[in-house]
Amino acid sequence: MKILVLIGNVPDTTTKVKFNADKTAFDANGVQWIINPWDELALTRALELKETADSCIESIVVANVGRVETESTLRKALAVGADEAIRVDADPKDAFYVASQLAQVAIGFDLIFAGIEASDYNGAAVGGMLAELLAIQSVSAVSGIQLENGSLKINREIDGGSQTLAMNLPLLAIVQKGIAKEPRIPAMRGIMMARSKKLTVATPIEVEPLTSILSFELPAPKASCKLVAEDQAKELIRLLHEEAKVL
Amino acid sequence: MSVLLYTENWDGKFKKVSFELASYAAKLAAEMGVSISAISLGPVEEEELTKLGNYGIPVVLSASCSNYTSLDNQAIAHAVASAAQQIGATVVILAQSNLGKAIAPRLSVKLKAGMVSGVQGLPVSLNPFTVKKMVFTGKAFANISIQTAIKVITLAPNSFGVFENPVKLTIGKFDAGLSDTDFTTRIESTNKVTGKVLLTDADIVVSAGRGLKAPENWGPIEELAALLGAGIACSRPVSDEGWRSHNEHVGQTGKIISPNLYFAFGISGAIQHLGGVSASKCIVAINKDKDAPIFEAADYGIVGDVFKVLPQLIEAVKESKS
Numbered sequence: 001m002k003i004l005v006l007i008g009n010v011p012d013t014t015t016k017v018k019f020n021a022d023k024t025a026f027d028a029n030g031v032q033w034i035i036n037p038w039d040e041l042a043l044t045r046a047l048e049l050k051e052t053a054d055s056c057i058e059s060i061v062v063a064n065v066g067r068v069e070t071e072s073t074l075r076k077a078l079a080v081g082a083d084e085a086i087r088v089d090a091d092p093k094d095a096f097y098v099a100s101q102l103a104q105v106a107i108g109f110d111l112i113f114a115g116i117e118a119s120d121y122n123g124a125a126v127g128g129m130l131a132e133l134l135a136i137q138s139v140s141a142v143s144g145i146q147l148e149n150g151s152l153k154i155n156r157e158i159d160g161g162s163q164t165l166a167m168n169l170p171l172l173a174i175v176q177k178g179i180a181k182e183p184r185i186p187a188m189r190g191i192m193m194a195r196s197k198k199l200t201v202a203t204p205i206e207v208e209p210l211t212s213i214l215s216f217e218l219p220a221p222k223a224s225c226k227l228v229a230e231d232q233a234k235e236l237i238r239l240l241h242e243e244a245k246v247l
Numbered sequence: 248m249s250v251l252l253y254t255e256n257w258d259g260k261f262k263k264v265s266f267e268l269a270s271y272a273a274k275l276a277a278e279m280g281v282s283i284s285a286i287s288l289g290p291v292e293e294e295e296l297t298k299l300g301n302y303g304i305p306v307v308l309s310a311s312c313s314n315y316t317s318l319d320n321q322a323i324a325h326a327v328a329s330a331a332q333q334i335g336a337t338v339v340i341l342a343q344s345n346l347g348k349a350i351a352p353r354l355s356v357k358l359k360a361g362m363v364s365g366v367q368g369l370p371v372s373l374n375p376f377t378v379k380k381m382v383f384t385g386k387a388f389a390n391i392s393i394q395t396a397i398k399v400i401t402l403a404p405n406s407f408g409v410f411e412n413p414v415k416l417t418i419g420k421f422d423a424g425l426s427d428t429d430f431t432t433r434i435e436s437t438n439k440v441t442g443k444v445l446l447t448d449a450d451i452v453v454s455a456g457r458g459l460k461a462p463e464n465w466g467p468i469e470e471l472a473a474l475l476g477a478g479i480a481c482s483r484p485v486s487d488e489g490w491r492s493h494n495e496h497v498g499q500t501g502k503i504i505s506p507n508l509y510f511a512f513g514i515s516g517a518i519q520h521l522g523g524v525s526a527s528k529c530i531v532a533i534n535k536d537k538d539a540p541i542f543e544a545a546d547y548g549i550v551g552d553v554f555k556v557l558p559q560l561i562e563a564v565k566e567s568k569s
Contacts, residue, residue, distance in 0.1 A: 013499050013519050017386040037500045095362070096355065116348070119499055121382050121389070124364045124401075128352025131320070137431055138320045140349030143493070153435070157494060158318065159344045159447070160257050161439040165432055174349065177486075177501055178493045210361030210395050214377060217388040219525065225532070225542045230551030233559035236531070237567050239547060246451075246508040246529045247475075247567075 001110040001150075001169070003050070005043045006102060006126065007062045007077055008036030008118040009070040019216045026120075026216070035073055037183075038115025042173075044180035046113055047081045049147055056150055059083040061109070065092045065101045071199065078194035079186035085197070090204035095121075097209040099129035105202050106134060110169045111152075116141065116176040131172040139167060143178030250276040250283045251336035253327050254299060254307075255346050259291050263409060263448055264342045266302050270410040271402055272340050273303025275369060281337070284308060286330040286421065288323060289315035293418060300416030302409070308334075308421035318346055319432040324353035326423035331358060333421075336397065338376075343401040344447065351401050361393035365503075367406045367526075384499045384522035403526070404447055405505045446495065449478030452506045452527075454497060456482035456520075458513015458534060458553050462490035467557040468512065474564050480504065482514045498523035513553045516541025533557075 011017075012032040019027055035043070043062065050057040062077040063086040064070055074085040088101040106112060112134075114127025131138035143162070144155030154165040154173065186194070228236045240247040252272040254265040269285065276283035284306040285299055296307050308330055315323065327350060331339050339354060341347035343365045355362035366378040367388070375392040378400060382389045393400075446452065453472040459465065472479045479495055486496035497504050499519035505526035512533050514520060521544050524530065532545035533556050542548050549556050 011383075013384075013522075015383075017383045019387070095352070099352075099356075119384050122365060122380070122384060122503075124348045125352040125355065125362055128320070128349060129356050129362075132324065132353040132356035138349065138353070139432065140320065141345040157345055158437075159255070159262075159346060160445055161437060162494075163437045164435045166435055167433070168431060177496060210355070210359075211363060211391050211393050214390045214392050216382070217379075217390070219386075219388065222544060223546070225545040225548045227542075227548050227550060230549055230556060231559070233549075233556060234563040234566070236547060236549065237560070237563040240508065240529070240531070241567065244508075244529045244546065 001056055002058055002108065003046045003060045003111045003113065004106055004109040005039065005046050005060060005062045005077070005082065005113045006115070006130070007039050007043070007064040007074060008115065008120070009033050009064055009066050009073040010036045010118055010120045013037065013119060017218070023216045024214070033070070033073055035076060036115050036118045038117065038175060040183040041177065041180045042113035042115055042175045043077055043080065043082060044183050045145060045175070047184070048180065049145070056147070061086060063088070063102060063105055065090055065098045067091060074199060075194050076186060078197045078199070079190040080184040081190065083197065085199040086202055087199065088202045088204050094209035094211045095123045095125035096129055096211070097207055099126050099133055100207040101204050102126070102130050103133040104205055106130060112170070112172040114172060114174050116174050127172060127174040134172070136170045136172055137167065138172040138174060139165060140174040142173045142175045145173060145179065248279070248281040248337045249334045250279065250281055250338045250340065251331050251334060252283070252285050252340040253347070253350070254285045254287050255342060255344060256287060256289060256291050256295070259289070260295060261298060262445070264344060264404055266298070266409045267404065267407055268340060268342050268402055269299050269302035269304045270412070271369070271407040273412055275338065275340070278369070279338070279373060284334050286327055288326055289313065296418055297416055301411055301413050303412035303414055304416060305414050306417050306419060308419050310421040310423060314425070314427065314430045317430055317432045317434055319430045320349050320353060322425055322430050324350050324357060325425060325429070328354055328357040329423045330421060331397070339397065339399045341399070341401045343403050347401045351399050355399045358397045358399065359395060360397035360399045361395040362399040363391050363393060364401045365403045366400045367403050369407070381503070381526060384503065385525040386522060403505060405450070405507065444476060444478040446478040446480055446497070446502055447504060449506050451475045451477035451508045452480050452504060453477045453510045453512070454480035454482070454514060455485065455512040456514030457484045465491070467561060471557065471561050471564065474561065474568070478506070482520050511541050511545070512557065514541055515539045516544055
């Protein structure tokens with residue numbers, strides 16, 4: 001079987017977020033780019049599944065929608081063990097635009113992994129949209145996935161608990177924390193091998209985005225923290241009750 | 248023109264988030280000058296459905312088929328989309344819950360509707376239809392316009408509030424025309440968290456970090472949370488160490504929450520952690536390091552030893568209750 005892992009190219013999680021002067025675009029100056037943390041966990045789990053003794057997985061392909069500068073993120077995915085990469089050569093305009101582009105290259109996979117959201121626009125949409133475009137089943141908030149003799153066991157979080165599911169293929173799994181422990185760090189050998197792995201550049205199709213970002217805002221600066229002495233817990237409770245009115 | 252809201256239920260009962268969604272949808276429909284209906288999927292007693300009327304919902308379409316309890320993404324998206332088409336919905340509203348996040352993108356494709364998740368409160372403008380949402384995991388907000396005739400949004404919890412507004416409610420039966428074979432999600436086992444407040448549903452969250460030193464020290468955190476009716480959360484190192492379940496991890500790669508009151512005990516407040524909690528209305532930090540970044544995000548703070556402060560706080564809460 002073949003696994004596809006969707007890869008988002010996002011600013012490093014420690015980035016101080018800035019915008020251009022009229023607050024209509026993200027200021028990417030000096031930003032380090034990484035694999036979206038949830039996508040990285042998804043990739044890690046896909047690699048673990050492939051490495052198990054009775055693995056029936058032939059290949060793991062990673063795909064993104066982005067310009068040539070996002071290739072270093074894809075190369076990182078190849079360096080930790082993905083077999084090949086596909087980049088749809090376009091600026092990601094919105095979730096529907098991205099999902100529509102990915103739908104062109106996501107054909108013939110048994111299992112597709114998407115991160116539950118991306119740490120830039122937090123849209124939580126591309127995975128579900130892609131599943132609908134491909135007319136395949138999806139499971140969201142997946143925190144565990146096992147393959148036993150070709151059958152698929154999924155753990156998912158529901159509002160108020162968790163469940164174990166038996167699912168058929170093909171399936172799109174929208175994964176969250178818990179799916180894998182630690183993401184892998186590329187080793188020198190992996191980085192060298194990644195250079196010669198296949199990276200296909202696909203031409204985008206014509207599709208109109210359905211939403212557009214008009215402007216950004218930074219959160220209002222916080223008033224300074226009101227400190228209470230260590231032995232004044234009672235006073236803190238009074239303040240929360242009477243001043244902040246949150247108790 | 249009409250507004251449709253999907254009110255999820257858990258074992259046949261609505262939770263606070265459903266009533267917040269109802270309050271929100273009622274207000275939005277009034278502003279748009281359009282009618283409003285709710286869709287409920289799975290077995291829910293009439294008495295429970297009637298509660299939606301308390302929050303301004305005049306019509307609920309109820310499909311009581313028990314197949315829906317498997318939370319099958321394809322089937323639920325199909326059912327909500329058929330309800331939307333049946334009533335001519337121009338805005339479809341879901342909760343920003345595990346289920347809402349799973350269904351909304353599928354609906355967006357089915358209805359050729361632009362979608363925005365995690366919307367904060369009412370639209371900034373109705374024409375063009377523009378909503379505000381958190382981006383960069385709490386570090387910024389974006390105003391996003393939806394260009395399509397139909398709009399799909401999920402509402403960030405606690406971003407609007409619950410408002411009573413009693414109206415007479417009519418219950419209509421709904422059949423999405425699905426058969427048993429359309430439900431392919433097979434549940435082998437369910438592990439319900441009982442007796443605990445849902446983290447994403449909680450008004451108050453009590454959270455702790457590495458400052459608690461060891462997993463066996465969580466007793467007072469649990470006691471304080473029980474006293475306050477609060478949800479329990481933790482920082483990333485705590486869940487990575489396996490001291491607490493990853494379900495409790497709040498922060499950039501864990502859960503993003505927005506309670507009215509967030510207590511951070513022994514959490515230094517790394518930028519990734521703040522991203523997950525900065526939408527809280529009031530943050531209280533207790534940390535022995537006065538330079539910890541959590542104090543920059545906090546509204547109230549105590550610089551001190553969490554092991555000294557916790558028992559005092561528990562006593563103070565008990566006193567304030569009696």
